[in-house]
Amino acid sequence: LAKTTQPISMDSYEGQEVNITCSHNNIATNDYITWYQQFPSQGPRFIIQGYKTKVTNEVASLFIPADRKSSTLSLPRVSLSDTAVYYCLVGASGSSNTGKLIFGQGTTLQVKP
Amino acid sequence: NAGVTQTPKFQVLKTGQSMTLQCAQDMNHEYMSWYRQDPGMGLRLIHYSVGAGITDQGEVPNGYNVSRSTTEDFPLRLLSAAPSQTSVYFCASRPGTSTGGYEQYFGPGTRLTVT
Numbered sequence: 001l002a003k004t005t006q007p008i009s010m011d012s013y014e015g016q017e018v019n020i021t022c023s024h025n026n027i028a029t030n031d032y033i034t035w036y037q038q039f040p041s042q043g044p045r046f047i048i049q050g051y052k053t054k055v056t057n058e059v060a061s062l063f064i065p066a067d068r069k070s071s072t073l074s075l076p077r078v079s080l081s082d083t084a085v086y087y088c089l090v091g092a093s094g095s096s097n098t099g100k101l102i103f104g105q106g107t108t109l110q111v112k113p
Numbered sequence: 114n115a116g117v118t119q120t121p122k123f124q125v126l127k128t129g130q131s132m133t134l135q136c137a138q139d140m141n142h143e144y145m146s147w148y149r150q151d152p153g154m155g156l157r158l159i160h161y162s163v164g165a166g167i168t169d170q171g172e173v174p175n176g177y178n179v180s181r182s183t184t185e186d187f188p189l190r191l192l193s194a195a196p197s198q199t200s201v202y203f204c205a206s207r208p209g210t211s212t213g214g215y216e217q218y219f220g221p222g223t224r225l226t227v228t
Contacts (some may be wrong), residue, residue, distance in 0.1 A: 034215045043203045043219025044156065086153070091215055101146065101205075102172065103156040103217050 004088045009108040018075045021108050022088030025069050031069045033064060035089045038106070044087060048073070075109075083111045114139050117220035119204050125226045134189040134223050136204030143209025145187040146171070147179065148219070149200040154205065154221040162187055163209060195226045201225070 005023040012018045024033070032051050036044040048055055050062040050071070061074040073084055085106040120135045138145065146161040148171075158171030160179040168179050176198060178190040187206075191198060201224050207216040 032215070041222075043205070043222055044217070045219070046216045049216065058197045085155075089215060096214075100158065100161055100169070100171065101217065102158055103148070 004090055004104045006086075006088055006104060006107045008105065009110070011110050011112065012078055013112050014079055015077050018078050018082070018109060018111075020073045020075075020086055020088075020109065021070055022073070023070050024088070024090045027068050027090055031090050033062065033067075033068075034075045034089045034091070035060070035062065036089065037101075038085045038087065044103075047086075078109075078111045080111050080113060082109065084109060117204055117218050119202075119220035119223050121223060122221065123224050125133070125228065126191070127195060127228055128196060130194050132191050132194070134202055134204075134225075136187045136189065138187075138206040138218070138225060139185065139187050139206075140206060140218065141184060141206075142206035143184070144217070145181065145204065145206045146188045147187070148203045148205065149173065149198075150203065150222075151200050159189065159202075165203045190208065191225075192223055196227045199225060214221070 034049040035047045037047050038044040042048045048057055048060050048062045050064055052064050060097055063072040085108050087103050087106040117138045143164050147159040150156045150158040156182050159177050160171055162168045162181040165181050168181055179228045181187050201222045203222045204220040207217040
């Protein structure tokens, strides 16, 4: 499984757009990129996943450049309730799906008023 | 659907005791996993299963056993509890044949303290 690297922490203010970048230099051809959010005392929650270019849902956008060696999670107009830890995961799908999902250290996002 | 359920929510053990953390899911997911999360740290994979009767080790399997006799249940057994196993334990499940990525569903966690 490809190793991921994220910033340990980030600060932002309410109403700003936040971009969290994840580096995954050893990503394989059939790997997908997935992001999770975790609030204190809760299990992680799936946010978004993608393979290439851009994916958008009601919560966030995910930007993946052509070389796929990094990805950026974009949270539009954050609020205090977006304060959480954000994890980037990379793994294979389909026939290469081993079932093994490894979490990195994650990025702690602190949103200030 | 109840999703992923875990029992108990809290547990205190003495060093050397054994116990089983229960995990069940009602989504007919093939894949299930156990993670532990120490205070202020990320999640570490203990064991995982890709289907009934099939389990494998994760990053930190020592001191834990698992079995998967049914699709729904994936219990985690602590063989002889040690203070280093004080942690929050999360169980997760996901479909095994998704078209891509890893949308896992997590349980609420079991907070274990070993004295």
